[in-house]
Amino acid sequence: MNKDYNPxxxxxxxxxxxxxxxxxxxxxxATKNKYYCLSMxxxxxxxxxxxxxxxxxxxxxxxxSQRMLGxxxxxxxxxxxxxxxxxxxAIANKVHPSEWTKKNINHMREQLKRLGYSYDWDNExxxxxxxxxxxxxxxxxxxxxKNLVYKKKSEVNWDPIDKTVLANEQVVDGRxxxxxxxxxxxxxxxxxxxxxxxxxxxxEGLEDLNxxxxxxxxxxxxxIGKSEGALVKFKxxxxxxxxxxxxxxxxxxxxxxxxAISPNHNILKSQKKxxxxxxxFIDKCNSLKLSEETVxxxxxxxxxxxxxxxxxxxxxxxxxxxxxxxLSDYGTGCVMCVPGHDIRDNEFAVKYNLPVIKVxxxxxxxxxxxxxxxxxGTLINSxxxxxxxxxxxxxxxxxxxxxIDAGISKINYRLRDWGISRxxxxxxxxxxxxxxxxxxxxxxxxxxxxxxPDDIDFSQDGNPLENxxxxxxxxxxxxxxxxxxxxxxxxxxxxxxxxxxxxxxPGFKDGLVDKSKNNWLPVDQYIxxxxxxxxxxxxxRFFHKLMRDIGIIDSSEPFLSLLSQGMVLQNGIKxxxxxxxxxxxxxxxxxxxxxxxxxxxxxxxxPEQSLEWSDTGIEGxxxxxxxxxxxxxxxxxxxxxxxxxxxxxxxxxxxxxxTIKKFTHDVFDRxxxxxxxASSMELLNDMIKYNLSKNFDNKVLLEGxxxxxKMLSPIxxxxxxxxxxxxxKNSSLIDEPWPKVDNDALV
Ligand code: ANZ
Numbered sequence: 012m013n014k015d016y017n018p019x020x021x022x023x024x025x026x027x028x029x030x031x032x033x034x035x036x037x038x039x040x041a042t043k044n045k046y047y048c049l050s051m052x053x054x055x056x057x058x059x060x061x062x063x064x065x066x067x068x069x070x071x072x073x074x075x076s077q078r079m080l081g082x083x084x085x086x087x088x089x090x091x092x093x094x095x096x097x098x099x100x101a102i103a104n105k106v107h108p109s110e111w112t113k114k115n116i117n118h119m120r121e122q123l124k125r126l127g128y129s130y131d132w133d134n135e136x137x138x139x140x141x142x143x144x145x146x147x148x149x150x151x152x153x154x155x156x157k158n159l160v161y162k163k164k165s166e167v168n169w170d171p172i173d174k175t176v177l178a179n180e181q182v183v184d185g186r187x188x189x190x191x192x193x194x195x196x197x198x199x200x201x202x203x204x205x206x207x208x209x210x211x212x213x214x215e216g217l218e219d220l221n222x223x224x225x226x227x228x229x230x231x232x233x234x235i236g237k238s239e240g241a242l243v244k245f246k247x248x249x250x251x252x253x254x255x256x257x258x259x260x261x262x263x264x265x266x267x268x269x270x271a272i273s274p275n276h277n278i279l280k281s282q283k284k285x286x287x288x289x290x291x292f293i294d295k296c297n298s299l300k301l302s303e304e305t306v307x308x309x310x311x312x313x314x315x316x317x318x319x320x321x322x323x324x325x326x327x328x329x330x331x332x333x334x335x336x337x338l339s340d341y342g343t344g345c346v347m348c349v350p351g352h353d354i355r356d357n358e359f360a361v362k363y364n365l366p367v368i369k370v371x372x373x374x375x376x377x378x379x380x381x382x383x384x385x386x387x388g389t390l391i392n393s394x395x396x397x398x399x400x401x402x403x404x405x406x407x408x409x410x411x412x413x414x415i416d417a418g419i420s421k422i423n424y425r426l427r428d429w430g431i432s433r434x435x436x437x438x439x440x441x442x443x444x445x446x447x448x449x450x451x452x453x454x455x456x457x458x459x460x461x462x463x464p465d466d467i468d469f470s471q472d473g474n475p476l477e478n479x480x481x482x483x484x485x486x487x488x489x490x491x492x493x494x495x496x497x498x499x500x501x502x503x504x505x506x507x508x509x510x511x512x513x514x515x516x517p518g519f520k521d522g523l524v525d526k527s528k529n530n531w532l533p534v535d536q537y538i539x540x541x542x543x544x545x546x547x548x549x550x551x552r553f554f555h556k557l558m559r560d561i562g563i564i565d566s567s568e569p570f571l572s573l574l575s576q577g578m579v580l581q582n583g584i585k586x587x588x589x590x591x592x593x594x595x596x597x598x599x600x601x602x603x604x605x606x607x608x609x610x611x612x613x614x615x616x617x618p619e620q621s622l623e624w625s626d627t628g629i630e631g632x633x634x635x636x637x638x639x640x641x642x643x644x645x646x647x648x649x650x651x652x653x654x655x656x657x658x659x660x661x662x663x664x665x666x667x668x669x670t671i672k673k674f675t676h677d678v679f680d681r682x683x684x685x686x687x688x689a690s691s692m693e694l695l696n697d698m699i700k701y702n703l704s705k706n707f708d709n710k711v712l713l714e715g716x717x718x719x720x721k722m723l724s725p726i727x728x729x730x731x732x733x734x735x736x737x738x739x740k741n742s743s744l745i746d747e748p749w750p751k752v753d754n755d756a757l758v
Contacts, residue, residue, distance in 0.1 A: 018604025041083030051539030075725030145460035236425025257342025438500025
């Protein structure tokens with residue numbers, strides 16, 4: 012009998028054993044206990060990185076454990092195959108994006124197989140496959156019909172030398188990554204999805220996601236950013252024009268000492284002509300184009316427009332300024348400024364010598380507060396509203412403003428519609444075309460998919476689809492007139508927003524989903540990195556609701572339970588290519604085997620926390636497996652002693668069953684794999700000692716070893732299956748029932 016632990020051979024043999032036994036095929040006909048476990052599919056960049064390995068190991072451990080509980084598990088894998096790196100590789104190495112992507116997929120699939128993940132490869136998908144993106148195009152047309160899609164001019168990063176649109180990540184320090192040219196902002200017409208029509212549902216839905224991390228729900232909530240306030244109209248002096256502001260603090264209206272409008276505001280268009288200082292300021296702000304976060308942190312700057320406005324409530328006349336911290340696309344792009352109670356307004360007022368009026372007192376006089384009190388409290392200096400509490404004052408003031416037609420309550424959201432067009436080749440073509448007069452038509456369903464052309468020239472500047480000599484020129488299928496295809500492709504978030512649906516029926520020809528599989532939805536367990544907390548997860552939730560509303564599924568949320576795995580660190584910093592501190596999973600597998608890598612990952616930290624890479628940790632995991640190996644063979648070879656010590660044997664059984672109890676609880680109730688593993692290590696130590704004692708009972712040792720092998724098999728499946736086979740059991744461990752606690756043995 013081979014008694015050396017030689018992971019390389021063992022793992023290859025066991026993988027063959029699984030393949031022969033079709034061990035990971037999903038029983039889609041199962042009528043109960045379905046469990047859909049999904050790890051976020053990777054972008055096929057070339058090689059797996061350690062973050063992937065962590066994500067997929069966690070997913071596989073959960074899948075295998077659930078299956079041993081008797082569930083029918085579906086665990087698929089696929090490829091988020093469109094995206095920019097393929098185009099860059101095409102330019103750099105003259106290899107077609109599809110070739111490059113296919114090659115990477117083949118390599119990474121092999122890597123995943125070497126790690127022993129129990130994927131049902133029969134359901135593999137690649138989003139760059141026309142069979143996949145056909146349904147995405149179909150879906151887009153449904154949304155177009157439902158009026159949930161529109162086209163609007165929107166700004167992009169423009170490289171004036173390469174004459175191309177740049178993705179944000181291609182802008183480095185304000186310059187084009189390849190040309191080094193200073194990036195310009197350019198407005199071009201782009202497609203948008205009306206995610207804002209679902210703001211409320213996306214927000215409310217969070218409340219039912221009891222098995223999602225609170226932090227992720229919080230991030231989504233802030234991203235949607237619901238705010239309840241009022242629109243208030245200020246009349247511009249000596250004019251009939253009104254300026255509308257959005258405020259959440261109408262209770263501070265007696266403290267308004269100026270209005271501030273965004274440099275893009277319409278009323279400035281005419282002012283600009285006659286006021287060169289104003290014109291210069293506006294041009295400066297426009298050329299900078301700051302993000303929302305920067306806006307709130309930059310030095311406040313502004314210019315007096317010379318206009319004044321009348322406070323609708325107290326009749327006071329206040330100057331109208333334009334200021335760089337007012338966002339053009341939030342609220343009305345105009346703010347009533349209360350420097351007595353708002354930090355930004357205060358900074359601005361101090362700088363430009365504008366009056367600071369206090370109108371709110373903190374509720375508790377004991378409160379130690381900064382000079383600027385931004386909270387709610389009791390009104391002062393506010394006419395008939397003085398002495399009211401903020402919340403009551405808000406109501407009364409708004410009521411009075413409504414009466415004089417100067418105000419109305421208003422809910423605002425931070426969430427913006429989702430811009431989905433990209434001026435790129437390696438993406439899914441947007442299935443519309445234009446007549447010469449510019450009217451837009453959807454591609455007829457029968458003509459889908461609109462495939463990407465294969466013959467593509469990357470040597471020219473700009474979007475290769477736009478430059479292609481023939482692809483975009485078509486005859487309108489409705490009228491026979493000359494027409495031009497849309498040359499924009501979808502943002503790749505489009506593909507990843509619904510792939511979990513297609514996994515259930517990847518080859519289905521008659522629809523986006525095979526409805527007979529809908530009972531597998533939603534996904535029971537989703538696992539992925541925290542970097543996807545907002546966009547990917549929000550878009551997927553949005554798509555799920557859209558799919559429901561076009562009648563192809565009936566649930567409202569895609570992912571019942573979410574696990575956000577922590578990062579992998581090296582010396583306290585994130586492992587990443589740019590930091591040059593990555594380790595290659597292949598190297599570790601070559602040296603120690605896949606089981607050691609899997610064990611190390613699951614043992615070194617709870618899944619949600621960061622994991623510090625450690626060579627000694629890897630060594631330790633490997634040693635543990637060797638000890639498990641060696642004890643198993645001892646137990647196989649042992650002859651039972653003639654004179655069993657009953658007390659000791661009963662103690663050993665107690666330990667075994669206490670460990671089963673703890674391990675089971677840790678894995679299934681707490682996702683606490685590291686503590687589960689620790690308890691099995693402790694048990695193994697005890698068993699080794701027991702085996703050395705004279706009067707051991709080998710039946711008890713067998714019971715112990717079998718339990719440990721079973722419980723560890725989701726984590727280190729190869730060595731466990733090998734030992735299982737050596738115990739003369741020829742079943743696939745993944746089909747074995749989870750060990751049961753013998754309550755009698757606990758005492
Ligand atoms: C008066 C006021 C007094 C305000 C006060 C706050 C505190 P949220 O909660 O994020 O919706 N605001 C409105 N539109 C803006 C814009 N386009 N750019 C920058 N700031 C804008 O924030 C709403 C508050 O942000 C509004 O309430 C407004 O200032 C400001 F003691 O009005 B407030």
